[in-house]
Amino acid sequence: DTGVSQNPRHKITKRGQNVTFRCDPISEHNRLYWYRQTLGQGPEFLTYFQNEAQLEKSRLLSDRFSAERPKGSFSTLEIQRTEQGDSAMYLCASSFSFVGGYNEQFFGPGTRLTVL
Amino acid sequence: GQQLNQSPQSMFIQEGEDVSMNCTSSSIFNTWLWYKQEPGEGPVLLIALYKAGELTSNGRLTAQFGITRKDSFLNISASIPSDVGIYFCAGPTGNQFYFGTGTSLTVIP
Numbered sequence: 276d277t278g279v280s281q282n283p284r285h286k287i288t289k290r291g292q293n294v295t296f297r298c299d300p301i302s303e304h305n306r307l308y309w310y311r312q313t314l315g316q317g318p319e320f321l322t323y324f325q326n327e328a329q330l331e332k333s334r335l336l337s338d339r340f341s342a343e344r345p346k347g348s349f350s351t352l353e354i355q356r357t358e359q360g361d362s363a364m365y366l367c368a369s370s371f372s373f374v375g376g377y378n379e380q381f382f383g384p385g386t387r388l389t390v391l
Numbered sequence: 392g393q394q395l396n397q398s399p400q401s402m403f404i405q406e407g408e409d410v411s412m413n414c415t416s417s418s419i420f421n422t423w424l425w426y427k428q429e430p431g432e433g434p435v436l437l438i439a440l441y442k443a444g445e446l447t448s449n450g451r452l453t454a455q456f457g458i459t460r461k462d463s464f465l466n467i468s469a470s471i472p473s474d475v476g477i478y479f480c481a482g483p484t485g486n487q488f489y490f491g492t493g494t495s496l497t498v499i500p
Contacts, residue, residue, distance in 0.1 A: 316493070317492060317493055318479075318490045331485075382426075382433030384432050384433050385433050
């Protein structure tokens with residue numbers, strides 16, 4: 276396993292269209308996170324999964340955003356009716372969580388979304 | 392949400408110089424992380440700190456977990472051109488991770 280992978284790496288879409296991104300985490304990792312990063316800023320937490328359960332969502336995650344992790348492996352992030360303000364880098368990270376320990380996150384290369 | 396402020400915002404240094412940057416928080420963290428991000432890529436974990444006062448090294452990088460648990464410091468010794476990038480501090484609160492504003496490092500050969 277070579278790390279977290281994300282597809283596509285770049286996506287250009289017109290305002291109002293729906294887009295879907297995919298993240299494949301490191302295979303033994305049970306936690307998966309989605310972040311959004313705009314130019315000149317650090318990543319901002321969107322949501323995370325423990326196996327297939329979505330356990331936490333940021334208030335940044337509007338109702339146009341939905342994330343799934345159907346079998347506890349890969350995850351998808353869908354944005355409906357895209358707006359220009361959705362233009363950003365969308366980062367996925369994964370970690371292995373165990374009781375009493377801290378889970379270090381490993382990031383994928385990101386999907387850069389441009390909404391025209 | 393948590394506020395993590397990093398300083399300086401950017402640095403331009405000569406190759407071979409040492410670099411220091413810091414990160415301060417509005418509240419206490421029990422873990423501090425330092426990441427490096429290069430253009431078009433995701434952040435890569437450099438150092439993780441788990442205890443107040445802890446000093447940890449990774450090659451030419453050394454990071455410290457502040458005693459107050461509200462700050463952390465990263466030093467890079469003898470900088471080289473491949474140190475170029477943006478350095479982020481980060482810390483978890485519950486299951487959410489908060490990232491700092493970043494310090495952009497440029498190394499002039």
